[in-house]
Amino acid sequence: MIEMIKASRCPRCEMVVAPPASYCPHHPVLMTPITVPGMGEIVSFTTLHTPPAGFKSPLHLAIVELDGGARFVCHGSDVKGLKVGADVAIEAIDNIYYFSSLGAMDRARLFWRRTGRAGERVNAIARSLAKRMWRSRTIDKSA
Amino acid sequence: MPDVFVAGVGMTRVGRRGEPLPELMADAAHAALAEAGLDAPEAIVVATMNPEEFVGDGNFASNVATQMGFADVPTLRVETATSSGAAAFYAGFAQVAAGLRASVLVVGGEKMTHLATPKVSELIGRSIDPYERAYGATMPALAGLVTRALLTRGAITSREIAQVAVKNHANGARNPLAHFQEPVTLEEVLESRMVADPLRLLHCCPISDGAAAVVLTAEPSHVRVAGIGQGTDTLAVRHRRELTSFTATRMAAREAFGMARFGPERVDVAEVHDAFTPFELISLEDLGLFPQGKAGRATLDGDTALDGRLPINTSGGLKARGHPLAATGIAQIVECVWQLTGRAHGRQVPHATRALAHSIGGLATNNWVTLLEARA
Numbered sequence: 434m435i436e437m438i439k440a441s442r443c444p445r446c447e448m449v450v451a452p453p454a455s456y457c458p459h460h461p462v463l464m465t466p467i468t469v470p471g472m473g474e475i476v477s478f479t480t481l482h483t484p485p486a487g488f489k490s491p492l493h494l495a496i497v498e499l500d501g502g503a504r505f506v507c508h509g510s511d512v513k514g515l516k517v518g519a520d521v522a523i524e525a526i527d528n529i530y531y532f533s534s535l536g537a538m539d540r541a542r543l544f545w546r547r548t549g550r551a552g553e554r555v556n557a558i559a560r561s562l563a564k565r566m567w568r569s570r571t572i573d574k575s576a
Numbered sequence: 577m578p579d580v581f582v583a584g585v586g587m588t589r590v591g592r593r594g595e596p597l598p599e600l601m602a603d604a605a606h607a608a609l610a611e612a613g614l615d616a617p618e619a620i621v622v623a624t625m626n627p628e629e630f631v632g633d634g635n636f637a638s639n640v641a642t643q644m645g646f647a648d649v650p651t652l653r654v655e656t657a658t659s660s661g662a663a664a665f666y667a668g669f670a671q672v673a674a675g676l677r678a679s680v681l682v683v684g685g686e687k688m689t690h691l692a693t694p695k696v697s698e699l700i701g702r703s704i705d706p707y708e709r710a711y712g713a714t715m716p717a718l719a720g721l722v723t724r725a726l727l728t729r730g731a732i733t734s735r736e737i738a739q740v741a742v743k744n745h746a747n748g749a750r751n752p753l754a755h756f757q758e759p760v761t762l763e764e765v766l767e768s769r770m771v772a773d774p775l776r777l778l779h780c781c782p783i784s785d786g787a788a789a790v791v792l793t794a795e796p797s798h799v800r801v802a803g804i805g806q807g808t809d810t811l812a813v814r815h816r817r818e819l820t821s822f823t824a825t826r827m828a829a830r831e832a833f834g835m836a837r838f839g840p841e842r843v844d845v846a847e848v849h850d851a852f853t854p855f856e857l858i859s860l861e862d863l864g865l866f867p868q869g870k871a872g873r874a875t876l877d878g879d880t881a882l883d884g885r886l887p888i889n890t891s892g893g894l895k896a897r898g899h900p901l902a903a904t905g906i907a908q909i910v911e912c913v914w915q916l917t918g919r920a921h922g923r924q925v926p927h928a929t930r931a932l933a934h935s936i937g938g939l940a941t942n943n944w945v946t947l948l949e950a951r952a
Contacts, residue, residue, distance in 0.1 A: 477722070477724045479774075481717045484717075504815065506813075
C-alpha cells in the first residue's frame with residue numbers, strides 16, 4: 434500500500450509543495466490542495482550526530498523527490514548502504530514521515546496496529562523518539 | 577545616486593568574551609567613529625540576530641544606542657538572520673545614498689558563548705523553515721544535506737572541502753582578532769568528529785562573541801561603496817530545485833556587480849561566508865570569482881591562499897575569525913577596508929583595490945554581496 438501525502442500545487446507555475454501551503458513560495462496566489470504518492474528518490478541525506486533536544490542521536494534526515502513533484506523532508510531509520518538517487522517509499526508513523534524499504538514499513542505497520550496510535554496531543558518529538566526507541570529494541574532482539 | 581564612503585571601521589576581538597553585548601558593540605562603534613573623526617553619527621543602524629533570546633534583551637536598537645551614549649541619535653535595528661550585519665550595512669548605505677543622512681554608524685554584534693552549545697544550535701535553528709525544524713533539521717544538518725549533494729555530484733572532493741579549513745585557519749593565525757589563531761592540518765580536518773555526515777567538526781565555524789562597526793559618510797573618504805546586492809530564496813530548503821548552488825548568492829552578485837559596473841574578474845580580495853567550508857567553494861562559483869566546478873581544485877592549488885591569485889577570507893573567515901552572527905557581515909567589510917587601505921597587518925594583500933564581502937542569511941535565504949573600492 435502506498436501512502437498518499439497531502440501537498441499543494443501552484444496554479445500559476447505548477448510547483449508542488451508538501452506539506453501543503455496556502456501560498457506558492459514564488460507567486461502570490463493560493464495553492465490547490467492535492468495528494469501525491471509517498472514514493473520517490475533520495476535527493477540527499479545526512480546523519481546528525483548532535484541532534485537538537487528531543488531527538489535521539491544519530492538522527493537520519495533525507496530530502497526525497499516525490500514522484501508527484503514535491504521535495505519532501507523525512508526521517509529514516511537507517512542509512513546503511515543508502516545512496517543519492519535510491520528509490521524509497523515514504524510512510525507516516527503517526528504523522529511522522531519515514532523513508533524506508535517496504536519490508537521495514539510492513540513491520541512498522543504491524544507494530545503500530547498492535548500498540549494503537551498515540552494520542553493526538555503527543556507532540557512530534559515524543560512520537561519520533563518512541564519510533565526510534567522501538568526500532569533500536571527490535572534491532573537488539575533480532576541480533 | 578551620490579557616492580557613499582566608509583570613513584571608519586572598528587571591531588572587537590572575536591571569541592569567548594565576558595563583556596555584555598552592548599559594551600562589545602560600543603567598543604567597536606567608538607573605534608569606527610574615532611577613525612572617522614566623528615563625535616556622533618547622524619543616525620545608527622544596529623544589527624543583532626536574536627538578542628531577545630541570546631542575551632534576553634529586546635528593543636535592542638535603543639538599548640545599544642543608549643549604552644554607547646547616543647540616546648539622542650535616531651537608531652533602528654535590521655535583521656536577516658545570519659546576514660543581519662550586511663543588511664544593516666545596506667540600510668545605512670541607503671540612508672546616505674538617499675541623502676537622508678550625511679553619516680550613519682552601522683554596528684553589529686552577537687553574544688552566544690555563555691549558553692550551552694545545544695541551546696545555541698536551537699536558537700540559530702529558529703531561522704530554519706518550521707516544518708524542516710520539526711524534523712530535527714539544524715544548520716549543520718541542512719549543510720550536511722548540501723555537502724552530500726555536492727560530493728555525490730562529483731563537483732568537489734573531501735580534500736578540497738578540508739583544504740578550505742586549513743587555509744582559513746592559516747589566515748586566522750595571522751589575525752590577532754580571530755577566534756582561532758591555531759593552524760590545522762588536512763588530516764586533523766579529515767579525522768575530526770562527524771557532525772552531520774559528511775560534514776565534520778572542523779568544517780564548521782565556531783560559536784563566537786564579538787562586534788564590528790563601520791561609519792558611512794557622504795563626504796569622500798579612502799574607500800567607496802561600489803555596489804550592494806541582495807538575493808533571496810525560499811525559507812524551506814526542500815522547495816529548491818538546486819542544492820549545490822545558492823540562488824540568493826547569484827542574485828545578490830548580479831545586483832552588486834551591476835551597480836558597481838565592473839565584473840568579478842576585477843576583485844582583488846574577498847571575504848566569503850564559510851560558516852561550513854563547502855559553502856566557500858559553492859559561493860566562489862556562485863559569485864563568479866571562479867568558473868563552475870573549479871573552486872575546489874583552485875583551493876587545493878593555493879589560488880585562494882594569502883599568496884594566491886585571489887586571496888579569500890584573509891581574516892580567517894567565519895571558520896577561524898569566528899561567526900558572531902550579526903557582527904559577521906560587518907566584520908567582513910572591516911577586513912575588506914583594512915585590505916584596501918593597507919592595514920591588514922601580517923596578512924596584507926599587495927595592491928588590493930577592489931574587495932568583495934559575501935554574507936549568507938539562514939540557509940542561503942537572504943544573502944548579500946557588498947563591493948568596495950579604494951580611491952586613488
